[in-house]
Amino acid sequence: MTVARAFARRFDELPALVAFTSEAFARESVDPALRPDVDFALEELFTNMVKYSPTGDAEVMIEVTGIAGGVEVRMTDFGVEPFDVTQAPDADVTLPIEARRPGGLGLHLIRRLLDSIDYEYRQDIRQSRITFRKTKGGVRPPERAADTGRR
Amino acid sequence: MFAIESGPAGVVIARGRLDAAQSAAAQAFLDTVRGIVALDCSGLEYISSAGLGVLLKTQKRLLGEGGKLRLTGVNRHLQDIFGYSGFDQLFEIEPAP
Numbered sequence: 725m726t727v728a729r730a731f732a733r734r735f736d737e738l739p740a741l742v743a744f745t746s747e748a749f750a751r752e753s754v755d756p757a758l759r760p761d762v763d764f765a766l767e768e769l770f771t772n773m774v775k776y777s778p779t780g781d782a783e784v785m786i787e788v789t790g791i792a793g794g795v796e797v798r799m800t801d802f803g804v805e806p807f808d809v810t811q812a813p814d815a816d817v818t819l820p821i822e823a824r825r826p827g828g829l830g831l832h833l834i835r836r837l838l839d840s841i842d843y844e845y846r847q848d849i850r851q852s853r854i855t856f857r858k859t860k861g862g863v864r865p866p867e868r869a870a871d872t873g874r875r
Numbered sequence: 876m877f878a879i880e881s882g883p884a885g886v887v888i889a890r891g892r893l894d895a896a897q898s899a900a901a902q903a904f905l906d907t908v909r910g911i912v913a914l915d916c917s918g919l920e921y922i923s924s925a926g927l928g929v930l931l932k933t934q935k936r937l938l939g940e941g942g943k944l945r946l947t948g949v950n951r952h953l954q955d956i957f958g959y960s961g962f963d964q965l966f967e968i969e970p971a972p
Contacts, residue, residue, distance in 0.1 A: 738896045760921050760952040767923050771895055817961030821935060826928030829960050833924065836959045 725790070727751050730783035733774050741766055745788065752790030758858050761837040762795060765856055768830035769799055769809065773852075777804040794839070794859030801852040806845040809834075809854060838862070879904045882915060886947075890918035893926035901926065905933040910942040917948025917971055927960055934965060945969070 727748040731737045745763055749756055766786070773784055782802035789796045815832040835841060839862035844853045877897035882888040887908060893901055914930075922930075934944045947969040949957065954970060957963050 735895065738894060742892070742894075761955075763921060764923060764956070767894055771925075815960070817959070818964075819961075821931075821938065821965045824931055824935075824961075824965065826931050827924070829927055830924040833956060833959050837955065 725752065726787050727789075728785060728787040730785050731770070732783055733777070733780055735771065735774055738767060738770070741770060741786070744786065748788035749795070752788060752795065754788075754790050754795045755793075755860055758794055758860065762797060762858050765834045765838055765841075765858075766797065766799070768834055769854055772807075772809070772830065773799070773801050773804070776807060777801065780804060791857065791859070793861055794857065796855065796857045799854045803850050804852050805850070806847075806852060808843045808845070810841055810843050877901070885910075886913045886915050888915045888918065892921040893919060893929070894921065894923045895925040898923075898925040898929050902929045902932065905929060905944075906936075908933070908937070908944075909940065910937075911945070912937065912942065913945045913947050915948050916946055916950070916953060919948075919953065920950070922953055922956055927956070927962065930962070931965070943967070 729744050731741060742763060745759060745766060748754075749759055770784060780803050785800040787798040809831055812831040814835075815828045817832070834856075837858070839857045839859055841854065841856040845851070877889075877891040877893055877900065879887065879889045879901055887905070889901070930944065930946075937943050945967045946957070948971045949968050950971050954968070957966070957968060
């Protein structure tokens with residue numbers, strides 16, 4: 725089964741988004757321990773959609789489906805230009821603090837927190853669709869600083 | 876819900892969800908702190924990249940003034956976020972027990 729809801733293209737929809745994931749996790753019996761990572765991905769991707777296509781009228785459709793050991797989330801954005809979130813460059817997280825600037829970490833982090841993320845664009849209807857998965861036993865990337873003794 | 880306030884012995888306590896909607900309030904509070912500051916994150920359930928920006932901006936300012944921001948009581952989710960973003964190289968981080 726899938727739980728779906730449409731959200732207006734506004735930053736002030738974020739609290740409703742959080743309430744929706746809470747409800748969807750309960751209805752789909754998804755482990756709540758996965759919620760922070762899923763919420764992080766949803767917030768970053770949703771704010772990107774609002775930021776980069778702020779004038780669109782169409783709502784953003786979000787669908788949450790329970791899968792074995794976790795959850796699949798699909799975000800569909802209508803009437804927009806393509807922006808492949810899987811191709812955005814990583815942030816350089818090794819820079820010293822003097823060279824670090826706020827921002828630019830969202831997509832970098834999402835690719836590390838999730839098991840998978842896919843992007844499709846349909847030119848004929850100008851539709852972007854992002855599908856991501858998060859499971860309890862999901863693969864962790866090897867470069868996580870805390871696991872490599874850099875601390 | 877998000878709350879940030881001064882606790883005992885100069886500790887700053889953050890609770891709840893520090894997301895994009897709350898980052899302005901968090902920044903306004905942290906703009907007022909000085910010196911070496913411990914931010915108790917034991918009640919902080921969630922942080923977004925907007926929240927990371929708040930911490931980075933505060934750390935840059937405090938280091939420039941001879942102070943720093945220490946993060947204590949950091950849960951597993953926050954540890955992951957800080958690790959992947961390289962913040963574990965920019966902050967002293969004390970994990971939650």
